[in-house]
Amino acid sequence: MAAATQSGPFRIVHTICSHDCPDSCAVLVTVNSDGRAIKVQGDPSHPVTQGFLCGKVAKYLDRVYSPQRILHPLRRRPGIPKGPLGENGKTGRELDAFEQITWDEALTAIASRLQQIATTYGPESILPYSYAGTIGLLGYGSMDRRFFHRLGASQLDRTICAEAGGQAFKLVYGKKLGTPNEEFPKSRLIIAWGANIHGTNVHLWPFVEEARRNGARLIVIDPYRTRTAALADWHISIRPGTDAALALGLMHVILRDGLEDRAYIDEMTHGFAPLAERVREYTPERVAFWTGLTPAEIEQLAREYATTTPAALRMNYGVQRSENGGTAVRAIAMLPALTGAWRHPGGGAQLSMSGAFQWNSAAIERPELMLASPLGRPARIVNMSRLGHALTELGTQPEDGPGNNPRVHALFVYNSNPAAIAPNLNDVRRGMLRPDLFTVVHEQFLTDTTDYADFVLPATTFLEHTDIQGAYGHYFVQQSNQAIAPVGESRSNVWLFAQLAERCGFDQDCFHDTPDEMIRQALNLDATGHSQNPGMEHITPESLAAQGHIPLRFPAGQQRPFVTGPVPTPTGKIEFYSEALAAEGKDPLPAFIPPTESRLSPAAARFPLEFLPRKADNYMNSTFANLDGHRKMEAATNHRLEIHFTDAAARNIHDGDPVRIWNDRGTLHLTALISEKVTPGVVASRLDWAKLTPGGQNVNTLTSERLTDIGQAATFYSTLVEVASIKAS
Numbered sequence: 001m002a003a004a005t006q007s008g009p010f011r012i013v014h015t016i017c018s019h020d021c022p023d024s025c026a027v028l029v030t031v032n033s034d035g036r037a038i039k040v041q042g043d044p045s046h047p048v049t050q051g052f053l054c055g056k057v058a059k060y061l062d063r064v065y066s067p068q069r070i071l072h073p074l075r076r077r078p079g080i081p082k083g084p085l086g087e088n089g090k091t092g093r094e095l096d097a098f099e100q101i102t103w104d105e106a107l108t109a110i111a112s113r114l115q116q117i118a119t120t121y122g123p124e125s126i127l128p129y130s131y132a133g134t135i136g137l138l139g140y141g142s143m144d145r146r147f148f149h150r151l152g153a154s155q156l157d158r159t160i161c162a163e164a165g166g167q168a169f170k171l172v173y174g175k176k177l178g179t180p181n182e183e184f185p186k187s188r189l190i191i192a193w194g195a196n197i198h199g200t201n202v203h204l205w206p207f208v209e210e211a212r213r214n215g216a217r218l219i220v221i222d223p224y225r226t227r228t229a230a231l232a233d234w235h236i237s238i239r240p241g242t243d244a245a246l247a248l249g250l251m252h253v254i255l256r257d258g259l260e261d262r263a264y265i266d267e268m269t270h271g272f273a274p275l276a277e278r279v280r281e282y283t284p285e286r287v288a289f290w291t292g293l294t295p296a297e298i299e300q301l302a303r304e305y306a307t308t309t310p311a312a313l314r315m316n317y318g319v320q321r322s323e324n325g326g327t328a329v330r331a332i333a334m335l336p337a338l339t340g341a342w343r344h345p346g347g348g349a350q351l352s353m354s355g356a357f358q359w360n361s362a363a364i365e366r367p368e369l370m371l372a373s374p375l376g377r378p379a380r381i382v383n384m385s386r387l388g389h390a391l392t393e394l395g396t397q398p399e400d401g402p403g404n405n406p407r408v409h410a411l412f413v414y415n416s417n418p419a420a421i422a423p424n425l426n427d428v429r430r431g432m433l434r435p436d437l438f439t440v441v442h443e444q445f446l447t448d449t450t451d452y453a454d455f456v457l458p459a460t461t462f463l464e465h466t467d468i469q470g471a472y473g474h475y476f477v478q479q480s481n482q483a484i485a486p487v488g489e490s491r492s493n494v495w496l497f498a499q500l501a502e503r504c505g506f507d508q509d510c511f512h513d514t515p516d517e518m519i520r521q522a523l524n525l526d527a528t529g530h531s532q533n534p535g536m537e538h539i540t541p542e543s544l545a546a547q548g549h550i551p552l553r554f555p556a557g558q559q560r561p562f563v564t565g566p567v568p569t570p571t572g573k574i575e576f577y578s579e580a581l582a583a584e585g586k587d588p589l590p591a592f593i594p595p596t597e598s599r600l601s602p603a604a605a606r607f608p609l610e611f612l613p614r615k616a617d618n619y620m621n622s623t624f625a626n627l628d629g630h631r632k633m634e635a636a637t638n639h640r641l642e643i644h645f646t647d648a649a650a651r652n653i654h655d656g657d658p659v660r661i662w663n664d665r666g667t668l669h670l671t672a673l674i675s676e677k678v679t680p681g682v683v684a685s686r687l688d689w690a691k692l693t694p695g696g697q698n699v700n701t702l703t704s705e706r707l708t709d710i711g712q713a714a715t716f717y718s719t720l721v722e723v724a725s726i727k728a729s
């Protein structure tokens with residue numbers, strides 16, 4: 001599909017859905033002669049998109065043209081305190097807090113305030129906060145990175161999503177690569193492990209269905225009965241946070257019964273002997289006690305996995321949002337190395353394919369600009385999963401000060417909605433309410449976060465700017481072309497940070513780069529105009545613009561990774577035993593340790609229920625939750641706490657009762673939904689905008705800022721709570 005084709009009075013433009021989803025769909029946008037988008041559809045010529053979009057993005061024009069879009073730059077009115085206006089659970093008054101200003105006024109005021117803060121407190125007192133509102137390469141991180149590096153602002157460690165699992169996978173395999181979707185139809189057994197394929201990765205589903213038509217079985221390992229689990233041949237409702245135990249138990253059975261692939265292990269792996277020794281303690285009986293499975297189920301799963309060829313594991317990031325989730329991913333990732341599943345077409349594992357896209361990120365992000373900043377050195381790094389701490393505690397010790405670990409005095413948010421998605425929300429809000437904190441938010445909508453802003457700036461959607469994109473669920477390089485003019489006065493992230501750089505007087509040439517120039521830099525062109533990035537050598541900017549999507553090219557026989565060595569780890573082998581972890585003083589082998597907040601831990605005496613603060617199938621994290629059409633699709637569980645009838649009965653809770661859910665970090669008010677989607681001891685609710693929830697609190701009021709064992713990532717799914725009926729109390 002070319003960048004744009006004319007069809008009568010209409011243009012059809014090739015774009016890419018830039019939401020944080022493994023599928024990165026090719027989206028064709030039909031634009032009428034007035035320049036208005038009138039239709040979005042999945043590109044039928046894209047082998048993974050296959051001509052369809054998920055329910056969220058099928059309705060995308062409701063978002064692009066929503067009457068709730070932010071159309072102009074806004075400044076907080078004098079005297080209006082920060083925080084949500086109006087009754088709890090009601091929106092609609094947000095604009096009362098702000099006055100409309102011009103872009104020029106906004107940019108001038110923001111640039112001068114940031115510079116003043118940098119001079120007074122040191123530039124590290126400025127904290128950018130962004131994640132994956134767009135995963136377009138330029139929108140996610142390019143001009144923004146350059147700007148903050150040159151300013152000397154704190155660096156953000158972007159750990160909120162995938163760092164535990166990503167680093168864990170890399171410890172075993174060196175690189176995030178996996179079995180391509182197109183190979184799944186050859187599988188005879190597919191295990192979705194902490195992966196809600198139908199909800200969060202729906203373009204893998206047709207390949208799974210095809211495999212099942214060919215006779216494959218689908219097993220889902222998930223503490224919640226997702227739609228994927230309900231559609232599976234076998235749903236294993238594991239207890240949250242116990243996956244490492246299960247993986248080690250499977251290894252125990254596989255090695256006890258001699259079901260491993262010795263030739264593969266000898267050729268491809270490092271540290272087999274100590275691993276074999278370690279897994280001897282993980283008998284099915286012990287593992288059953290931790291995981292809630294029966295020993296027979298563990299035996300059956302191990303045998304089925306090790307004796308079915310080809311067998312594919314689809315892990316997603318559900319497993320690693322748990323305190324020991326890094327180790328869990330590491331242990332699971334070792335399974336196909338023990339059985340040699342990588343050898344077989346349709347076998348292996350998939351967590352993320354992002355490692356295959358080797359963009360020239362240094363050219364895009366320009367980290368060396370930190371040396372040109374007033375700091376003259378790399379800035380400190382602040383972990384985004386501890387925003388509450390960063391805003392309330394960081395820089396408050398006696399030895400801290402302007403030149404040395406200052407307090408955060410400016411928060412610049414884009415591509416993210418931290419007042420909804422960050423853990424330990426009460427601390428986040430306490431921080432955002434600080435009168436001495438200057439906050440700018442670049443957004444499409446008046447979110448929970450804009451309620452705390454001094455300035456709100458209108459942002460474009462992927463229909464309104466140009467970008468390129470890889471994917472973490474397939475191997476296509478794609479270009480997203482601007483289909484329509486920016487709605488209102490909205491502007492792209494690239495434009496915004498180039499403008500601020502100019503206002504701050506940054507004179508490096510790179511601040512004048514256009515999106516097209518940055519695309520060329522990312523592709524790292526040689527003299528013939530071809531990319532020099534590994535796997536992209538056949539791509540030119542022209543061919544990408546003309547074709548829209550082009551698959552990466554792998555050396556012969558390497559489309560499916562880890563069939564032969566070497567493996568990009570320090571030993572050149574798949575690492576069961578990690579010297580790197582040993583050097584950090586950590587256990588070099590996987591082991592099961594219960595999370596600090598789990599039914600197996602002392603904290604359960606006060607807060608006995610394990611809480612799953614889940615993603616919604618019809619939202620994208622907090623995105624879409626404010627749109628009526630999307631809310632209707634989620635109506636069955638909006639504002640609901642899902643609880644098993646045994647836990648409900650023990651607390652005299654009936655379906656439809658108002659309930660209070662609490663722990664030491666906060667309290668949430670929801671309505672009970674007696675549900676068999678959760679097992680006894682587990683309760684669940686969905687992420688939503690806080691201000692759209694009664695009481696103005698969402699699930700992250702209850703989650704903690706504790707970090708994972710590997711990757712320093714967020715631990716949303718290791719949360720204990722207690723629940724009571726409000727009627728009864």
Ligand SMILES: Nc1nc2c(c(=O)[nH]1)N[C@H]1C(S)=C(S)[C@@H](COP(=O)(O)OP(=O)(O)OC[C@H]3O[C@@H](n4cnc5c(=O)[nH]c(N)nc54)[C@H](O)[C@@H]3O)O[C@H]1N2
Nearest residue numbers: 194196199200221224240241316317318615617619620621
């Ligand atoms: N519709 C929709 N699609 C999305 C998103 C969305 O919000 N909505 N979010 C996007 C983002 S940001 C990401 S990172 C990807 C992630 O996609 P996924 O990784 O699939 O996301 P999760 O829903 O966090 O986790 C998957 C499943 O893991 C389960 N789980 C929770 N704890 C455990 C555990 O301890 N063990 C096991 N085995 N399973 C557990 C959850 O119940 C959930 O069903 O999806 C993206 N796609």
Ligand SMILES: Nc1nc2c(c(=O)[nH]1)N[C@H]1C(S)=C(S)[C@@H](COP(=O)(O)OP(=O)(O)OC[C@H]3O[C@@H](n4cnc5c(=O)[nH]c(N)nc54)[C@H](O)[C@@H]3O)O[C@H]1N2
Nearest residue numbers: 131132133134161414415416417421442459613621622623
């Ligand atoms: N309880 C709980 N909390 C979670 C999770 C969970 O499963 N449960 N999941 C976690 C995970 S995996 C993730 S990835 C994070 C996601 O956290 P975020 O990355 O903050 O994701 P969203 O909630 O989708 O918010 C993205 C915002 O970016 C805006 N946006 C979109 N495009 C652009 C753009 O081009 N420019 C600008 N400036 N803004 C744009 C959107 O309007 C939206 O408000 O949430 C985490 N929080």
Ligand code: SF4
Nearest residue numbers: 017021024025054057
């Ligand atoms: S959210 Fe995911 S499935 Fe939906 S259109 Fe975007 S990339 Fe495709």
Ligand SMILES: [Mo]
Nearest residue numbers: 020160161162
């Ligand atoms: Mo994520």
